[in-house]
Amino acid sequence: MRFLAAIFSRQGFVVLFLSAVLAACTVVVDDGPGPRPRPPRPGPQFCTKQYEPVCARRGGDRQTFANACLADRAGYRIVRDSPCRDGGEGGGEQTFCTREYAPVCARRGGELRTFPNACEARAADYRIVGGGRC
Template sequence: MRNPAGVSRGAVMAAAVTTAALALAGCEATVAPQPADPQYCPKVYQPVCARRGAERKTFPNACVASAEGYDAFSPGACEQPKPDRICPQIYQPVCAVRAGQYSTYSNDCVAGAEGARVVKPGPC
């Protein structure tokens, strides 16, 4: 079925779609700034390590870190600094507690270097 001008409906639709696509091609997308309130941040877990001065802290995502006043993001959780203690590679297991959690460490030096307190010799 053709219209009076002799142009098919398909050709008219194709021309309309092409015209709309060309009109939209010139549009620019703008990204809104991060919200200043953590309650408006997305509930997405993409951990970042953020810094405010000398303080470093892990946040669930960059939006939450920014809302808390932190910047200088790097992907992933912040690594805890390792102690400067050098321990011997001797296996004499000890049971030690750290932050209320009992764990077996290879020796008392390693337990102390990790901030744990030895509670008994041998594994937990």
């Protein structure tokens, strides 16, 4: 009985009322849909004029650039740290080979392949590793 009398007294009522108000004042924090993706890293604003030619490719287009920075800036992927074997200036030039049959074994990456002659192997961007079939 004394407990109920204490609750219904003025001090008890104030404590009970403030407890109810604090319980009702909950804050919900919404973190949103999740972490934001990082914005793309900006490419170089300028490239040096140093001449260290690279062969680069974008899709079926192969082109020689004066340096790796220029190739990257143009959106090409570097495939060799030297000029493209067929010149590649202006991109996508076709190499014409004779029909001579002198088979060679050539490699590109980890793939070995036999070509009818060295010109056709180079035109397909393969490096000759030996004469004859693979």
